[in-house]
Structure formats: structure tokens, C-alpha cells
Amino acid sequence: MQSNDERAPGREALTGARRVVVKIGSALLTDDGRGLDEPAIGGWVDQIAALHARGIEVVLVSSGAVAAGMAQLGWSVRPSAVHELQAAAAVGQTGLAQCYQGHFARHELRSAQVLLTHDDLSNRKRYLNARSALRTLVDLRVIPVVNENDTVVTDEIRFGDNDTLGALVANLLEADALVILTDQEGLYDADPRHNPQAALIPEGRADDPRLAAMAGGGGVLGRGGMTTKIRAARLAARSGAVTAIAGGRQADVLTRLIDGERLGTLLRPEHAPLAARKRWLAGQLKVRGTLTLDAGAVSVLRDRGSSLLPVGVRAVEGHFVRGDMVVCVDEQGERVAKGLVNYGSDAAARLLGQPSHQIEAILGYMEAPELIHRDNLVVL
Ligand SMILES: Nc1ncnc2c1ncn2[C@@H]1O[C@H](COP(=O)(O)OP(=O)(O)O)[C@@H](O)[C@H]1O
Ligand SMILES: N[C@@H](CCC(=O)OP(=O)(O)O)C(=O)O
Numbered sequence: 074m075q076s077n078d079e080r081a082p083g084r085e086a087l088t089g090a091r092r093v094v095v096k097i098g099s100a101l102l103t104d105d106g107r108g109l110d111e112p113a114i115g116g117w118v119d120q121i122a123a124l125h126a127r128g129i130e131v132v133l134v135s136s137g138a139v140a141a142g143m144a145q146l147g148w149s150v151r152p153s154a155v156h157e158l159q160a161a162a163a164v165g166q167t168g169l170a171q172c173y174q175g176h177f178a179r180h181e182l183r184s185a186q187v188l189l190t191h192d193d194l195s196n197r198k199r200y201l202n203a204r205s206a207l208r209t210l211v212d213l214r215v216i217p218v219v220n221e222n223d224t225v226v227t228d229e230i231r232f233g234d235n236d237t238l239g240a241l242v243a244n245l246l247e248a249d250a251l252v253i254l255t256d257q258e259g260l261y262d263a264d265p266r267h268n269p270q271a272a273l274i275p276e277g278r279a280d281d282p283r284l285a286a287m288a289g290g291g292g293v294l295g296r297g298g299m300t301t302k303i304r305a306a307r308l309a310a311r312s313g314a315v316t317a318i319a320g321g322r323q324a325d326v327l328t329r330l331i332d333g334e335r336l337g338t339l340l341r342p343e344h345a346p347l348a349a350r351k352r353w354l355a356g357q358l359k360v361r362g363t364l365t366l367d368a369g370a371v372s373v374l375r376d377r378g379s380s381l382l383p384v385g386v387r388a389v390e391g392h393f394v395r396g397d398m399v400v401c402v403d404e405q406g407e408r409v410a411k412g413l414v415n416y417g418s419d420a421a422a423r424l425l426g427q428p429s430h431q432i433e434a435i436l437g438y439m440e441a442p443e444l445i446h447r448d449n450l451v452v453l
Contacts, residue, residue: 086315086341088333090249092130092211094314095121096239096305100256101321102137108144109137109172113322117254118176120327121216125182129331130211132246133184134219134239135173141165155228162223173218183215188222191232194241201396201413204245205441211246234297240308240316247448251309252330253302254321259338260299264289279303279310279340303340310342360411362391362399362418364444371403374410375452380443381412383424383432393418395440412450415441 097117104110121131139158142165143151152158170186177184187207193199210217219242221232232238236253243251261271267289277284288299297304299318306316319326319337330336366374370385381401393399394417401410416424420436421444427435429442 084333084335084339087250087317087330087339090129090315090331092132092246092248093124093250093252093331094132094134094239094243094246094248094309095327096134096235096251096253097136097321098235098253098255099136099140101254102135103140103144109141109169111172114172115176115179117321117327118173118180120325122177122180122182123328124331125180125214125216132207132211132217132219132242132248133173134235134242135169136220136235137169138162138166138220138223141168159224159226166220166223169220170218173216177216183213184218185210185215187217187219189219189238189242190222190226194245198394198396200245201415207242207246234301236297236301236305237308240305240314243309243314244312247312248309248314251305251314251316252327253305253316253318254326255302255318256320256322257299258320258323259318259336260284260287260302260340262287264299274338275335276339276341278343279306279316280343284340306340310340313342313344315342316340359398360400361393361397362389362414364389364399364401364414364421365406366401366403366409368404370401371409374401374450378447378452380447381410381445381450382429382442383421383427383444384429386421386425386444389418389422389425391418393421399445401445408453410445410450410452412445414445416444 102109102114121133124131139151139161142161142163145164145168146161148161152161166188173184189203193203207217219238221235221238239251239253257265258273260274262274263271265271284303285300288303302318309316317330317337317339319330323336326336364386365388366381367385367387370381373379373385374381387404391399393414395415397414398411399414400408401412403409414421423435424432424444432442433439
């Protein structure tokens with residue numbers, strides 16, 4: 074571990090990170106395409122466990138299902154037919170999940186398999202469901218191990234590369250950082266596989282248009298190369314996350330990055346994290362309804378940045394479902410905030426003025442104690 078003095082400037086976003094999405098790509102996870110590199114996986118799990126022990130929440134996005142399945146099926150060439158890729162992923166995903174589970178168990182940690190599709194993240198309702206399931210796992214101190222649900226996706230709707238999935242998970246959980254581990258030490262000014270003179274770029278802005286020109290495609294095992302990693306950094310920046318791209322084979326790479334060491338490439342968001350996230354939220358969705366708040370609710374939202382509880386809501390207008398954007402107004406009709414609502418309009422109408430501990434008794438279920446969580450709320 075380095076002393077504070079040795080920490081590289083501009084790396085505070087990593088040293089202060091409380092929630093980190095770590096993406097490990099196919100190029101690293103597979104032993105040159107021959108199944109999973111289990112000892113290497115054990116090494117990353119040790120580092121994640123060390124971060125976890127420091128109180129940092131880690132969500133892992135791991136590739137490797139197709140490669141592991143190919144090895145188990147005795148296929149030496151990656152198939153191009155979607156149904157064969159799906160079959161390989163179905164076989165390999167169980168081995169991948171077991172491998173992580175075994176290594177996390179050495180640290181007395183639990184891991185959970187989360188397989189997502191594009192729809193889970195683009196449909197508002199499913200987005201909120203995926204979000205609350207992942208949050209619950211994180212709150213339970215479980216390490217979610219996320220991958221694309223390759224077995225059920227078709228070509229048209231697949232992420233294809235896990236860099237994009239990692240960035241969307243970082244958005245979903247408002248992570249502070251996305252760490253992309255790959256087989257190169259970071260982003261170079263040209264593809265080092267083809268240009269031995271290529272130089273490492275230590276830092277940059279995620280939205281710098283010059284980056285895309287430097288990035289090439291992926292290797293035989295990986296999918297997107299640096300092109301998708303830069304796009305992922307741009308996506309992650311929308312919700313304020315910083316992205317680090319680093320070589321996964323370097324000793325203790327994760328813990329060293331979080332200690333502020335100048336490894337790999339750091340791509341920063343244009344705006345400060347919270348501001349970026351709120352902008353992203355504010356620009357996101359169409360408003361479907363209106364909640365009228367009492368004076369107390371207006372003042373806690375404005376002055377304390379609190380969540381909106383049903384007890385402070387006097388009226389509901391419009392037809393909306395869980396996950397829709399609604400506008401909150403005061404009793405004079407003045408706009409106060411916008412946010413993603415946890416209950417549909419019918420349920421919300423039944424909860425007006427009620428304390429949160431009554432939600433379950435009134436509705437027969439409880440999605441969340443708040444009508445709008447403060448992370449999903451933008452004060453106007
Ligand atoms: N400018 C660049 N800097 C670094 N690597 C690059 C660049 N352009 C293309 N690449 C290639 O991207 C590959 C990593 O991406 P990929 O194969 O998709 O791996 P992963 O499975 O980790 O996502 C590297 O092996 C490298 O050859
Ligand atoms: N979902 C796929 C991984 C896709 C993939 O290879 O992505 P990447 O590691 O970003 O190049 C699998 O588990 O095989």
C-alpha cells in the first residue's frame with residue numbers, strides 16, 4: 074500500500090470509492106481460450122475480498138461463460154451460430170458461478186449469480202426491479218456476479234460485450250467507479266497488439282472524442298476491444314462514475330488502484346459525480362403523473378435531500394406504474410422535484426398520508442418504505 078504522498082493526483086475518485094463495479098473480460102478469464110483460469114480468478118476474488126473487508130461494496134461483472142462452456146464441450150473454435158453460443162454459455166455459466174462461489178467461500182463470503190438481458194435494463198419497471206434486487210444483495214454483503222443472460226438473448230438484443238453491461242450496472246447502482254480489467258495495461262494511443270510503439274494513456278476525460286480514434290477492436294477471445302471500453306466509460310460517466318481500465322494480470326491490481334496508485338487509464342466524468350447522476354435522471358424519462366406534497370415533505374426534500382415518504386403526500390394525479398417518472402408539486406402547484414416512483418398510481422393513492430410501517434397492511438406487500446427514494450429524486 075502506498076502512502077498518501079505517493080497517490081497520483083486525479084485518482085481521488087477511486088481512493089474514495091464506496092461502491093465499485095469490477096468487470097473482468099474474457100481475454101483475462103480464460104486460459105487462452107482453454108476453459109477458466111481458476112488460479113487467476115482466485116487472485117481477483119482475494120482482492121475483492123480485501124476491498125470488501127474495508128467496507129467497499131463490490132459488484133462483479135464477469136465474462137467467461139462461453140469460453141468455459143466451449144472447453145467443457147470440447148470445442149476448440151468459438152462458434153458463430155447464436156444457438157451454439159447459447160448452448161456453450163448455458164454449460165459454462167454454471168462452472169463460472171461455481172468457481173466464484175468456491176473462491177468467495179474461502180473468505181467466508183457469499184456470491185450470487187445475476188444474469189441480465191437488455192430488456193431488464195431498458196424497461197423502466199424491470200430496471201427498478203433489477204436495481205432493488207442488486208441493492209438488496211449488496212446490502213446483505215453478498216457479492217453479485219453479473220453476466221449477460223446469453224442463453225435467452227438473440228443477436229438483436231444482446232449487449233454482446235460485457236463492457237457495456239458493466240457500465241449499465243454502474244448506472245443502475247450509482248457506483249462511484251467502474252474498473253475494467255483486461256489483458257492490456259490500459260488504453261494506449263494505438264492498439265499495442267499491432268503497434269509496439271504505442272504509449273499508455275494514464276488519464277483522460279470519458280467524453281474526449283479523441284479517445285475513440287485510438288481504440289481498436291478486441292482479440293480472439295474478447296468481444297469489443299477498447300472501443301467498447303471507451304463507450305462504457307462514457308456511459309458510466311452519465312451517472313458520475315469514474316472508469317479505470319487496467320491490466321488484470323498485474324499483482325494486486327484492484328487494491329492498488331483503490332489505494333490511488335497510478336496504474337492503467339483513468340477516465341473521468343465531465344461533471345462531478347452527484348451532479349452528473351442527477352442530470353442523467355432529470356433528462357431520463359417522460360413525466361407520467363403528479364404528486365402533491367404537504368409543506369413538511371416539501372421542506373425535507375428541499376432542505377435535507379430526504380426521500381419522499383407516503384406520509385407527506387396529499388394527492389395523486391395521472392396514471393403511472395412503478396418506475397415511472399412523476400413530478401412533485403407543493404400545495405400551490407409549484408414544482409418541487411421529479412423522481413422515479415416506487416408504487417403505481419393506484420397503490421400510491423391508497424398510501425396517501427400513511428406512515429411507511431402501514432404500507433404492508435394497506436397493500437398486502439411492500440416494495441419500499443419510500444414513495445420515491447432520494448437517489449431517484451431530483452429537486453428542481
Ligand atoms: N488503443 C488500444 N489500447 C489497448 N488495447 C487495445 C487498443 N485498441 C485495441 N485494443 C485491444 O483490445 C483488447 C482488449 O479487449 P478485448 O479483447 O475485448 O478484451 P476483454 O475480454 O478484456 O474485454 C486488447 O487485447 C488489445 O489488443
Ligand atoms: N457473456 C459472454 C461474455 C461476452 C464477452 O466476451 O465480453 P468481453 O469480456 O467484454 O469481451 C460470456 O460470458 O461468455
